[in-house]
Amino acid sequence: MFAQALREVAPDHAGATVLIERPKLALHGDYACNLAMQLTKSLRRPPRDIAQALIAALPESAAVEKMEIAGAGFINVFIATRAKQSVVQDVLLAGAGYGHVHVGGGRKVQVEFVSANPTGPLHVGHGRGAAVGDCLCRVLHAAGWNVTREFYYNDAGAQIDNLTHSVQLRCKGVTPDDPSWPEGGYRGDYIADVARSYMAKENVEADDQHLTGAGDVDDTEAIRHFAVAYLRREQDLDLRAFEVEFDVFSLESALYAEGKVEETVNKLIASGHTYQQDDALWLRTTDFGDDKDRVMRKSDGGYTYFVPDVAYHLDKWRRGFERVINEQGADHHSTITRVRAGLQALDAGIPGGWPDYVLHQMVTVLKNGEEVKISKRAGSYVTLRDLIDEVGCDATRYFLAARHPDSQLVFDIDLAKSQSNDNPVYYIQYAHARIHAVLAQWGGDRQGLHHADVSALESDYETVLLQKMIDYPEVIERAAEELAPHLVAFYLKDFAADFHSYYNASRFLVEDEQVRLARLALIAAIAQIIRNGLALLGVSAPEKM
Numbered sequence: 100m101f102a103q104a105l106r107e108v109a110p111d112h113a114g115a116t117v118l119i120e121r122p123k124l125a126l127h128g129d130y131a132c133n134l135a136m137q138l139t140k141s142l143r144r145p146p147r148d149i150a151q152a153l154i155a156a157l158p159e160s161a162a163v164e165k166m167e168i169a170g171a172g173f174i175n176v177f178i179a180t181r182a183k184q185s186v187v188q189d190v191l192l193a194g195a196g197y198g199h200v201h202v203g204g205g206r207k208v209q210v211e212f213v214s215a216n217p218t219g220p221l222h223v224g225h226g227r228g229a230a231v232g233d234c235l236c237r238v239l240h241a242a243g244w245n246v247t248r249e250f251y252y253n254d255a256g257a258q259i260d261n262l263t264h265s266v267q268l269r270c271k272g273v274t275p276d277d278p279s280w281p282e283g284g285y286r287g288d289y290i291a292d293v294a295r296s297y298m299a300k301e302n303v304e305a306d307d308q309h310l311t312g313a314g315d316v317d318d319t320e321a322i323r324h325f326a327v328a329y330l331r332r333e334q335d336l337d338l339r340a341f342e343v344e345f346d347v348f349s350l351e352s353a354l355y356a357e358g359k360v361e362e363t364v365n366k367l368i369a370s371g372h373t374y375q376q377d378d379a380l381w382l383r384t385t386d387f388g389d390d391k392d393r394v395m396r397k398s399d400g401g402y403t404y405f406v407p408d409v410a411y412h413l414d415k416w417r418r419g420f421e422r423v424i425n426e427q428g429a430d431h432h433s434t435i436t437r438v439r440a441g442l443q444a445l446d447a448g449i450p451g452g453w454p455d456y457v458l459h460q461m462v463t464v465l466k467n468g469e470e471v472k473i474s475k476r477a478g479s480y481v482t483l484r485d486l487i488d489e490v491g492c493d494a495t496r497y498f499l500a501a502r503h504p505d506s507q508l509v510f511d512i513d514l515a516k517s518q519s520n521d522n523p524v525y526y527i528q529y530a531h532a533r534i535h536a537v538l539a540q541w542g543g544d545r546q547g548l549h550h551a552d553v554s555a556l557e558s559d560y561e562t563v564l565l566q567k568m569i570d571y572p573e574v575i576e577r578a579a580e581e582l583a584p585h586l587v588a589f590y591l592k593d594f595a596a597d598f599h600s601y602y603n604a605s606r607f608l609v610e611d612e613q614v615r616l617a618r619l620a621l622i623a624a625i626a627q628i629i630r631n632g633l634a635l636l637g638v639s640a641p642e643k644m
Contacts, residue, residue, distance in 0.1 A: 101132055104156035108149065109138055121570075128167065128175035129566060135172040146172025183565040184553045190568060190624035191549045198571045198631050202579065203244030209415060210236050212426035213338070214251040217330040218262045219477060220289060221337045223462040223499075224428055226483035227508065230499035230637070231459055232426035233343045234584035237635045242579035247420070249347040251411060254327050255355060256404065261285065262330075263323040269294035270316040275478075287478030293329045297321075303328045337484050342492055342637050354410050360402065363410035363445070364395065372444040387440035405434055409441035416442075416449050423454035424582060429505075432458055457582050459504035466512040490515040493638045497524040500636055501588035518644075520599075523592045527629060528641055530595040530602075534626040535642040537607050541619060551620040555613055560601040564625060567594050571628055575635075584635065591632045598625055 106113045115137060122131045135150035142149060150172045157166075162182035167175045190197045212232025215225045236246045253259075265285040273279065275286040296303070297312035303325065310328045313321040338344070354360050364380075367373050372383045373395065380396035395406050415423050425431075435456055442449045464471040464481045474482045486495045494515040501523065502508055520526050538545060556565065571590065578586040607618045630640040 100157050100160065101134055101153065103158060104153045105134065107156040108152045109142055112138060112141060122175065127169065127173075129178045130176040131169075132174045132176070133172070135168075135174060139172070150174050180557060180562070181554070183562065183569065184556050186565055186568045187551075187553045187556070187620050187624045188549060190627050191620065194627060195631060195634070197627060198575045199241045199243070200572050200576045200579075201243040202576055203239065203242050205243060205245050206422065207247065207420055208239055208244045208422040208424065209247045209249055209418075209420040210239070210424045210426065211249045211251055212236075213334075213343075214253070214427070215334060216253045216258050217327045217334065218258050219285060219287060219330065220474075221334050221483040222477065222480040223464055223483060223486060223510065224459075226341065226486060226495065227459050227462050227499045227504070228426055228428065229338060229341055229343050229483070230496050231457065231504050231584060233341075234496075234500045234587070234636050235424070235426060235457065235582060237637065238575060238578045238584045238587065241575050241635060244422075244579070247347060248345045249349060250345045251349045251351070252327075252331065253351045255351045255407075257283075259323065259327065262326050263319060265290050266293050266297065266326045267316060267319065267322050270298055270322070285478070287474075288476050289330075289333070289478075293326050296329060297325050303332055337482075337487075340487050340492065341483065341496065349411065349414075351407050351411070354407050354414070359414060360407050360410045363413055363441075364402070364406065366445050366447075367395070367409075367441065370444050370446055382437075382441060382444060384437050384440035384444075387436075387443045389436045389440050393437050393440075405437045405441065408434065408438050409445075412438060412442055412454060413445060413447065413449075415454070416447065424457060425454055426457045426459070426504075429458045429460050431456075455582065457504055460507045462499070462508045462510055464510045464512065468513075471512070486510065486512075493528070494522075494524050496637045497588065501585055501592075503583065503585055523588070524638060525644075526599075527591045527595040527633065528639070529644055530598045531626050531629045531633075531640045532642060532644040533602055534598075534622045534629075537622060538619065538626075541608055541615075543619075545623060548616065548620040548623050551616040552613055553617045553620055555611075555617040556621055558605075560597070560604060561618075561621060563597050564594075564601060564621065567597055568624060568628060571632070587632050587635050591629065591636075594625075594628065594632075598622075 101117045101119070105115060105117065115134070117132065117134055120131050122128055135146040135153060138149050139146040147168055150168045154166050154168070154174060162179055164177045164179040166177070169175050210232060212235075213221070213225055213229045215221055221229070233248075236248050240246050261281070261283045262285060264281060268280065268284065269291050275284065298314050300312045300314045303310050303312075310325050312325050315321060367382060372386055374381050374383065378398035379394050381392050382395045384393050385391060393405065394403050396402055412423070439452065442453065443451060464486070471481055473479055474485050476482060483495075489512055498510050498515055499508070514522055515524070518525055574586055574590045578584055605618065607615065607622065609615050633640045
């Protein structure tokens with residue numbers, strides 16, 4: 100509406116940003132616009148005069164009850180009660196689709212997340228990446244994007260050599276307590292599990308791989324392939340227990356085997372952005388904003404770790420992903436500039452600032468008020484499976500995704516297991532279960548609520564809830580735009596609090612049929628939004644608790 104009024108009042112400034120905000124106080128209306136104050140300098144008119152002209156130019160709408168000019172020139176908009184009430188039918192008719200928006204327009208986006216080295220069980224940091232990445236994919240899908248989920252295995256390099264050597268030693272009966280155990284060797288009990296499976300010639304299936312243990316303690320390559328496949332399978336089982344699935348699995352080793360790394364290096368050499376120094380090949384990343392140039396190929400002939408990353412992202416671009424988002428740990432921050440620099444140096448038409456990154460911080464696990472640092476199975480860290488087994492999938496997913504990824508996260512196991520209002524996931528799920536208990540007690544035709552007369556919904560509690568329901572699609576749009584799925588968790592916690600206040604202050608199965616059906620339709624719609632929001636977080640919405 101305001102964009103249309105702007106074109107009439109100030110056609111030379113029709114491209115100005117129109118910012119609509121929610122006032123902190125209800126007496127200031129449902130929405131506020133400061134457009135008049137933005138225009139006062141360029142139009143050389145008092146902002147209140149501009150505000151009056153904008154209001155006069157606004158098209159009539161039955162949804163607007165009134166508009167007021169406040170302060171220096173804010174335009175406060177009051178939405179008609181009837182217009183707010185109509186959201187109940189909107190929600191019930193749209194069902195699981197309520198809140199979905201179309202800002203993505205069906206465009207392709209690839210989200211790479213987890214991407215753990217196949218050297219051990221997934222730890223809680225991987226779990227946070229899995230929760231944030233998966234929720235981000237769900238939010239982007241709800242916002243109209245065509246999402247591809249991808250897991251990239253770093254199955255080459257020194258860490259895989261250490262894994263192979265560790266399993267080989269276990270196959271030979273050498274344990275981590277032995278003085279000969281290498282400093283970089285893996286000490287967890289899972290290494291013994293891999294060795295036993297290899298020696299027993301067991302079958303392992305992992306995605307596109309099917310391997311059988313050779314039982315030969317001196318066949319290093321057989322041990323390497325078997326160990327990687329075994330741990331890929333274990334990680335896949337962890338992710339399935341976490342309700343996380345992927346569309347594509349990519350292997351670093353395949354980039355070498357298919358010649359993509361060598362091709363990328365040759366393209367970078369041809370671009371003129373490389374040079375030889377100290378028997379090494381360097382990429383002049385300072386041409387693209389890096390603080391210093393980076394070694395690509397070391398003097399021993401091996402490539403530094405960012406080179407296959409550049410090749411991998413070139414492959415993503417060639418697959419048609421004009422938008423790519425990488426969800427990774429904060430320790431990957433240093434690689435962003437050099438990967439982007441490598442892509443720019445290829446002169447392949449890849450835009451600057453591509454790909455996007457979402458980086459998450461570390462997770463600290465507490466139990467009985469003390470930090471938990473190790474798992475018997477992993478030996479040196481808490482595994483994702485430990486948390487799932489301890490508190491369940493729902494609480495694990497919610498707690499790992501419910502804060503901004505860039506913030507440190509303390510995962511309190513005791514809080515996650517508690518059945519109290521202090522536990523946000525329990526608090527939200529309990530709201531959903533409470534509603535279903537009321538609807539079950541009523542026992543009527545729930546489909547009939549889709550057409551209930553909701554004009555009786557006029558209390559302060561109901562007005563707050565109606566506005567929150569109207570806001571839900573905006574939350575999805577903002578979460579997708581800011582790559583911030585935790586905003587959905589914030590919304591649900593506040594929404595549940597508003598419902599519980601309403602529940603504690605109200606009766607639903609009253610004698611007045613119009614009031615009864617209106618309130619039942621309202622809470623049925625509330626339950627639908629809670630279900631929709633929890634689904635975006637990968638959390639269940641139980642009907643009984």
